[in-house]
Amino acid sequence: MKNRLVLKKIFTYFFAFIVFLIMFFPLYGLILTSIQPENIIRSRNLSFFPTNIIFTHFVEVLKPNHISNIYEGIKNSLIVSSLTAFLCLILGFPASYSLSRLNMPAKNLILGALISVYFLPTILFVIPLFVILVSYQLDDTILSLVVPYTAFTLPFIIWILKTFIDKLPIEVEEAAKIDGCSVFQLLSFIIFPLLRPGLIAAFIFAFILAWVEFLTPLIFTNNLKISTVALGLFRSTIDIKIGQQAAAAIMTLIPVAILMIFFQQYITKVVFSGSNK
Amino acid sequence: MIEHSNLIDKSRLKFSKEKILATSLILPSLILVFVTYLYPAIFTFVISFAEYDIIRLNIKKFVQFKNFHYLINNSFFNSAVLRTVYFGLVICLFTTIFSFLIAILLNEKFVGKALLRVMIVLPWAVPSVVSGVLWGQMFHADTGFLNALLYQSGLISEYKIWLADPLIALHIIAVAEIWKAIPFMTLFFLSGLQSLPSESFEAASVDGANVFQRFFYILFPLMFPIVIPLFLIQFVLAMKSFDTIFVLTRGGPGGGTTTLNYFIYQEAFETFNLGRASAAAYVLLIITLAVVLIPSISKKILNFFWGNK
Numbered sequence A: 001m002k003n004r005l006v007l008k009k010i011f012t013y014f015f016a017f018i019v020f021l022i023m024f025f026p027l028y029g030l031i032l033t034s035i036q037p038e039n040i041i042r043s044r045n046l047s048f049f050p051t052n053i054i055f056t057h058f059v060e061v062l063k064p065n066h067i068s069n070i071y072e073g074i075k076n077s078l079i080v081s082s083l084t085a086f087l088c089l090i091l092g093f094p095a096s097y098s099l100s101r102l103n104m105p106a107k108n109l110i111l112g113a114l115i116s117v118y119f120l121p122t123i124l125f126v127i128p129l130f131v132i133l134v135s136y137q138l139d140d141t142i143l144s145l146v147v148p149y150t151a152f153t154l155p156f157i158i159w160i161l162k163t164f165i166d167k168l169p170i171e172v173e174e175a176a177k178i179d180g181c182s183v184f185q186l187l188s189f190i191i192f193p194l195l196r197p198g199l200i201a202a203f204i205f206a207f208i209l210a211w212v213e214f215l216t217p218l219i220f221t222n223n224l225k226i227s228t229v230a231l232g233l234f235r236s237t238i239d240i241k242i243g244q245q246a247a248a249a250i251m252t253l254i255p256v257a258i259l260m261i262f263f264q265q266y267i268t269k270v271v272f273s274g275s276n277k
Numbered sequence B: 001m002i003e004h005s006n007l008i009d010k011s012r013l014k015f016s017k018e019k020i021l022a023t024s025l026i027l028p029s030l031i032l033v034f035v036t037y038l039y040p041a042i043f044t045f046v047i048s049f050a051e052y053d054i055i056r057l058n059i060k061k062f063v064q065f066k067n068f069h070y071l072i073n074n075s076f077f078n079s080a081v082l083r084t085v086y087f088g089l090v091i092c093l094f095t096t097i098f099s100f101l102i103a104i105l106l107n108e109k110f111v112g113k114a115l116l117r118v119m120i121v122l123p124w125a126v127p128s129v130v131s132g133v134l135w136g137q138m139f140h141a142d143t144g145f146l147n148a149l150l151y152q153s154g155l156i157s158e159y160k161i162w163l164a165d166p167l168i169a170l171h172i173i174a175v176a177e178i179w180k181a182i183p184f185m186t187l188f189f190l191s192g193l194q195s196l197p198s199e200s201f202e203a204a205s206v207d208g209a210n211v212f213q214r215f216f217y218i219l220f221p222l223m224f225p226i227v228i229p230l231f232l233i234q235f236v237l238a239m240k241s242f243d244t245i246f247v248l249t250r251g252g253p254g255g256g257t258t259t260l261n262y263f264i265y266q267e268a269f270e271t272f273n274l275g276r277a278s279a280a281a282y283v284l285l286i287i288t289l290a291v292v293l294i295p296s297i298s299k300k301i302l303n304f305f306w307g308n309k
Helices: A002-034 A038-042 A058-062 A068-100 A107-119 A125-133 A140-167 A170-177 A183-194 A196-211 A215-220 A229-236 A240-263 A264-275 B001-049 B064-074 B075-106 B113-125 B128-140 B147-154 B166-196 B199-206 B211-240 B243-248 B260-270 B274-306
Strands: B050-053 B059-060
Touching: A002 A125, A002 A240, A002 B075, A002 B113, A002 B166, A002 B260, A038 A107, A038 A240, A058 A068, A058 A229, A058 A240, A068 A140, A068 A183, A068 A229, A068 A240, A107 A140, A107 B001, A107 B274, A125 A215, A125 B001, A125 B260, A125 B274, A140 A196, A140 A215, A140 B001, A140 B050, A140 B199, A170 B064, A170 B260, A183 A196, A183 A264, A196 A229, A196 A240, A196 A264, A215 A229, A229 A240, A229 B001, A229 B199, A240 B199, A240 B243, A264 B113, A264 B166, B001 B050, B001 B274, B050 B274, B064 B075, B075 B113, B075 B211, B075 B260, B075 B274, B113 B166, B128 B147, B128 B166, B166 B211, B166 B243, B166 B260, B211 B260, B243 B260, B260 B274
Parallel strands: none
Antiparallel strands: B050 B059
16 A cells, blocks of 8 residues: 555656646747857757856847837737726626626526637637728727727626626625615625635736737737737747747746736636636 | 505516616626627628628628638638648647646645646746747757757757648647647646545545546546536637747648638738638638537437437
8 A cells, every 4th residue: 555655656746747847848948049149049959958048139129129129019018908907807897796696687698698709710800890990090009909809808707707706705795785885885895805806817817818819919900000019029030030039939928927927826716716616 | 455566566666777787787898799799790791792892991792602602612721621620629639638637637735736737827828929939949940949859869860840841830730739728728627626526536446446447437427527618618719729820830831731710811811802701700600619519419419319318
């Protein structure tokens, strides 16, 4: 029995190590490429440990006239992603409360319809939206990104917030209602503070989903008056300098990776609260 | 009597008041989502039967089923459809298997689990352009790690241009997609595993069932209801994938990595044939719906023949 336990432990650690290697190695390779001089990257005696660490690729990439324009892209993406996340919360919070707690006809149908839009191919909507934007000369604006992003992300956000509200104790709300609390007061003074983990999770999800979006800005900002970080990175792939390309990729990744690492518990909470009913 | 009816009226009034309130809370969201989705869906449907003038932004003329006819008789389109289904199947099959195994691992206790969990969830937040760049560099002909690794260990005598082979390129894109898809499915499997009753495993263990027996006779049947929807969702998402293809191969070489979604993009924004692109988008929609509806239909058929509820 003891032998079997030891064997199991060894097997677990071995498997964990393999999984870690497979999931992490691609990112490690990217980091390695971004901090080594171009001639080492291109040499055939590739080492998997850095021998000569430099940061010039990052300095080059962050210069305002660099082809990827990553500095401008990060600025735009921060604006667009934050706006999208805020809009999603402002619209999604009351909507999810209504779906969770209030008496309304065809509740499940509405939730189902909202979620089912994810099964439809995005390209189906992008073509006509592009035509509308062009005809009102709204393409290449922050608005042309924030509104579609919000619409794309909102069903997911409503679903997240609904599962969190479902878990709140209903007694608190009933007591507040008996004390004569209006719905507005209820939402802002009682539900809002209780729902903080859900709201944080929803904000992070919306922010990340807006940050990684590629197809929408690719088409809607076709004249490149504004550029998002993902687009900027894509443009740098035309450039042949591999080190700078890797540096730009890391600059694109860092903000969302930080969010993901620090708020990981909120992200996992979404999955766990959604399925354990 | 009068008082009684008055009471009913009051409660009914309160009831409808709540309905109005509930509707007004959700209405802004519904309007935004459905205007952004429904209007384009109808628009696409209409122009899939027409020729669309991209410069004047109006419908030139209606051509009935000409766009669909063109697509069905186009061998490039047909192979793109088959490729999309194959691509989707490969991705969701491997994602499901890997995620399931990783979830079982994460369900065990070991040192460094928290770190591993962060590492596993991280690829979800990696923008697909970044993962495109990352895998592009990994498989790069001159500077890629794969070539260096294989060359230095003597497995290949000269550097290979991986992305020049259509079939290899398609599978490289699949690898990139699987890497990005693993985090979420793993989390869902893990939450499923943690909600399973531990008694049945202990009982089986006492009865002398070995690891494989426990896996196939207890764990797998218990997890099956979670596996099926996740598998299907992943299939749909995989068929929709665009970014990685765009960054890594742009549908090439020789159209070897052109999936249906990429085909639609090319028709719409490279050859500017919006009518044809819309028709193809509807074909993709029909395939997607078929995939989503397969389980409920097959369940109905099974129930019809075997009648077990």
